[in-house]
Amino acid sequence: MAVNYVYPDYEVVRNYDKCINCRACERQCANEAHTYVEEIDKVTSDDAKCVNCHRCVSLCPTRALKIVKTDHTFKTNASWSATNINEVYKQAETGGVLLSSMGNPNPFPIYWDKMLLNASQVTNPSIDPLREPMETRVFLGAKSQEIRRDKNGRLIDDTSPHLTLSMPVMFSAMSYGSISYNAHESLARASKELGIFYNTGEGGLHEDFYIYGGNTVVQVASGRFGVHKGYLDAAAAVEIKMGQGAKPGIGGHLPGVKIGEDVSRTRMIPVGADAISPAPHHDIYSIEDLRQLVFSLKEATAYSKPVIVKIAAVHNVAAIASGVARSGADIIAIDGFRGGTGAAPTRIRDNVGIPIELALASVDARLRSEGIRDRVSVVAAGSIRNSADVVKAIALGADAVYIATAAVLALGCHLCRTCNLGNCNWGIATQRPELVKRLNPDVGYKRLVNLMTAWKHEIEEMMGGMGINSIESLKGNRLMLRGVGLNEKELEVLGIKHAGE
């Protein structure tokens, strides 16, 4: 194009004193940002092609490369930031809806960082998790309303089906198609080793992974891709996806180029056909309709598996969750506005939904006030970044959390937010075979196991500090939280006191 309105956001900086012309960067960049030029015997880079995924930086054996934010600038303008200006340029050029990947990157308040945890001092003993037993196991599903005994005094065990997790974390839904075969294998193997669960997302379950079914949550979404009896039978639980935090109120679109042979068979759609998930489920327009699907799935699985309903955190989330709890769902998953995605319209991702912290607190409070909290477990999702976020979510009332962004980070993702282009240099969000093979599941699953093991240790440390030896005692224990820098209303919604109170 004759006029380049948009200057690249990031620049590749190469230290030619260190570059040994090994050309690993050139070979590894799927965006072809690096080129070896024979005449000058040097590797050069095209900043406009770089997506800042750090693949070259991570592999460069002499650390000759780094990516820097450009200092090229517009005249400073608080209203018309470079982002705003460049987006106008892009749309003026293409006439299209802007697409983005991963979670909302904008500087909205992060309430996790405005809540602090308690610790025991003097009057109540803290516990050393290295010396004393710590229980991090959680059970997800409806709890019995009362204890009943038969005429001999024995407990009547008619508890509805549960998921048992070794720690209160699960890998959230990412479909086969949006992520690669090797990424799914890594998640599945890690879940099995850890005693937790991963979620197939809406793309069906590849037949190779049925062996991990005991650690698999299968999803039934508005597109109903890959849903059949074997799929439901293989799983430990079934999740109905009503919404996603990154794009509440809209559906999904996996482009045809990502629908190869394997993805096609798994999704049960033709090769090369776009996989379009409608915005709503066309058979669900009310809680009663949802109840029909919940019980259809329960019926189909002989009431042997819990049913999860996943909703995006939106303005009336508490009332919606109350309805969902009454629909017969065993578990409600709530996905906050920072949750990730393989592709979403930028305006939706950045402007729709509410923070998970506030949604979680209000849902838990609402369900308790209505006396139906025991009927469902609550799973919080949408930018749980570390073990402290997990502990805070539990204290706010979650039974467990879903993580996905953290999981793909463990697999190598560098949050370059260009999943939608399908050229993932780390072999995660791509279906190109030469890129998929870059993620060796032997390495990937181990990294996931390491991450979760580390978080488990940290969760135990934080619990021990609070004098709590079982995660169940932490659940909804908001006295363990104090807010800093929050206003009265925020504290009220979160149901916590301010630090110093």
Next chain:
Amino acid sequence: MKRVYVNEKWCLGCHLCEYYCAFAATGKDDMARALKGVKLRPRIHIEGDEKGSDLKNVTFAVSCRHCTEPLCVKGCITGALTKTDGVISVDKDKCVGCYTCVLSCPYGCIQGTDEGAVDKCELCVSTREGTPRCVAGCPNAAIVFEER
């Protein structure tokens, strides 16, 4: 005994093993200084991505197999090539550069050098790390050092 194996399923053809191999041989501690502007003489080679190769998306690293019945050792006319504790190594003082081994190696894993004596993978036994550097440097765990 433990040997270096490559799993072509995970080999990305990034050629980094060649650079780590050449670096290990220099004995220096800074890769940029060791290899900058130097003609590389790695003892491991990526095959499959040469110009005109009809392999599609398949690359693999080849280095000395340390054969159970090594033809190179059998053919060596001066006794420069020997096998000790499973590792075939070359005594550069004895090697006269006749290249019989280069011709007899079925894997093409022995190479001539400008100095006359031949060069080959010795599993990094005499390098600083003492363990194969190509294995440690492989970004996708495609090259492994294990008992089979």
